Amino acid sequence: MxxxxxxxxxxxxxxxxxxxxxxxxxxxxxxxxxxxxxxxxxxxxxxxxxxxxKFCPVTFALIDAHQSVSPLYSDPARDKRQIAVVEDALDVIALERTGAFKGTYHVLGGIISPIDGIGPEKLHIPELLDRIKRDQATEVILALNARVEGESTALFIQKQIESGGLKVAISRLARGLPMGVDLEFADQITLSHALAGRREL
Amino acid sequence: MxxxxxxxxxxxxxxxxxxxxxxxxxxxxxxxxxxxxxxxxxxxxxxxxxxxxKFCPVTFALIDAHQSVSPLYSDPARDKRQIAVVEDALDVIALERTGAFKGTYHVLGGIISPIDGIGPEKLHIPELLDRIKRDQATEVILALNARVEGESTALFIQKQIESGGLKVAISRLARGLPMGVDLEFADQITLSHALAGRREL
The missing domain is CATH 1.10.8.420 (RecR Domain 1)
Structure with a gap:
């Protein structure tokens, strides 16, 4: 036809x-x-x-083939002691668009998901632990998705950091109401998170 | 970035x-x-x-570069005296998918739209008039979109056929309720068309 x-x-x-x-x-x-x-x-x-x-050998973000390391890592203005851990390279762009983060990134290259056959061994977690030591990181921000896979990956990384005896603050992104959403249309879990994480005005 | x-x-x-x-x-x-x-x-x-x-030189449908004419036209099983006039090549596929049409097609290559600077001279209307004569067509089905541009293009073609003194039945696709739509959600114009075009059971 x-x-x-x-x-x-x-x-x-x-x-x-x-x-x-x-x-x-x-x-x-x-x-x-x-x-x-x-x-x-x-x-x-x-x-x-x-x-x-190609992938940056340090942060696993996407870089030009002729670059040796991600400019977001080599830039001296960025704080190497603060590491935002993300699932994939597009998440870096999403966070950069906010203009609110001046640390560095670490791309896991996936998320733990037994259904899809992705175990922790497929992610760049050992490299993250190395970086925490090498760069004397003070904070690891687990900027993972707000689903079960994100939660379990965050938990796994937290355990790895603790069992490695690394002294570093671990945080995750806030949960709450997204912009522009009416309270009545928010789901229960989102609303409980928003309530639990309420902040003084 | x-x-x-x-x-x-x-x-x-x-x-x-x-x-x-x-x-x-x-x-x-x-x-x-x-x-x-x-x-x-x-x-x-x-x-x-x-x-x-490339475009078929007779029907202006899309064909393989090595074909001389659209197989939907050359197929002897298809009735050359029945011509469905459509806006573009994808409409041919949509109609073919129904399996309900055994005539031939004529692709206009656009629709009359003054806002977009498309006048009737840009469409394959003279070639349609030639075909009606050459193939001794008995029916021209104006299978154009159900918007103002489709209506005015249909009207223009109708006038051209009549002023050319061509004896051929001219029809257009039925207007009415699309499958799966609740009466209460249908717009007024659709509903008036459905009422006016009602058929005995």
């Missing part, structure tokens, strides 16, 4: 996260109607990706 | 219809985490698109 080249593109685009066949069709059709150079720009950008991006 | 190659890919992906920066980030990150061969397959599929897909 559709030309083969278009079908193949639709099938490749359907592999993107959250993209169903209809959305893939729309994307493919858009690329077909856009100019050949415009489509070629996207294909070249995909081609260059793997060769030009 | 992000490696340059990743930033460039995010910016190219943001050009896709309905894709904002966050979605583009997710797609780019997915491509980065997938294997290099998997990413290369997508980039090759994009590269091949323009060289391997």
């Amino acid at each position: 559709l030309p083969k080249a278009l079908q193949e593109l639709i099938s490749e685009l359907s592999a993107l996260p959250g993209v169903g066949p209809r959305t893939a069709e729309r994307y493919a059709y858009y690329l077909l109607r856009s100019s050949q150079p415009a489509a070629a720009r996207l294909s070249r950008a995909i081609d260059r990706l793997h060769d030009n991006v | 992000l490696p340059k190659a990743l930033q460039e890919l995010i910016s190219e992906l943001s050009a896709l219809p309905g894709v904002g920066p966050r979605t583009a980030e997710r797609y780019a990150y997915y491509l980065l985490r997938s294997s290099q061969p998997a990413a290369a397959r997508l980039s090759r599929a994009i590269d091949r698109l323009h060289d391997n897909v």
Whole structure:
């Protein structure tokens, strides 16, 4: 029904996260109607990706292939004694967008999730423990997601830090009402967290 | 904050219809985490698109570059005297999915929309009039969208057919309640159409 080249593109685009066949069709059709150079720009950008991006050997954030370490780590203005531990590289961007954090990051490269076959051995936890010692960290902020996997990963890391005899403050992100949400629509757990974590005005 | 190659890919992906920066980030990150061969397959599929897909010179549907005419037109099982007029190539697929149409298609390549600077001269209307004569068409089904632009394009085509002195039945798709919609949630116009077009059981 559709030309083969278009079908193949639709099938490749359907592999993107959250993209169903209809959305893939729309994307493919858009690329077909856009100019050949415009489509070629996207294909070249995909081609260059793997060769030009690598993981920082210290923080495991994404860096340019020619960089030796993440600029967010090497920047002398950033406090190496404060380490925000995140699940993946996009979380770094989310936290950087707030402009409220001036420490450094440590990307775990995943979250403990037995269902998905991800155990703690697959995460960069030993490297985190090394960093805490080497950089004489004073605080580890466990900036993990607010689901069960995030909670158990946080607990595991906390135990590792304690059993390693490391003296460092461990904190996690506050739980509470997100901006713009009506109290009546907040779920029970969120509301209990918001109540327990209430602050004096 | 992000490696340059990743930033460039995010910016190219943001050009896709309905894709904002966050979605583009997710797609780019997915491509980065997938294997290099998997990413290369997508980039090759994009590269091949323009060289391997062209428009059918008769129906203006999308066809393989090596085909001379759309198989939906050349198929002897399909009735050339019945022509469904659609806005773009994806509409052909939508109608084909129903399995309910055994005529042929004519893709206008757009819809009359003064706001977007699309006048009737940009659409394949003269070719439609030629086809009606050449294939001795008995019915033209204006399968256009149910918005103002669809209505005015239908009206324009109807006038062209009549002023060309062509003897052909002109129909348009039924208006009414879509499947699964509660009466109370239907808008007034839809409901008036549904009432006016009611059919005996």
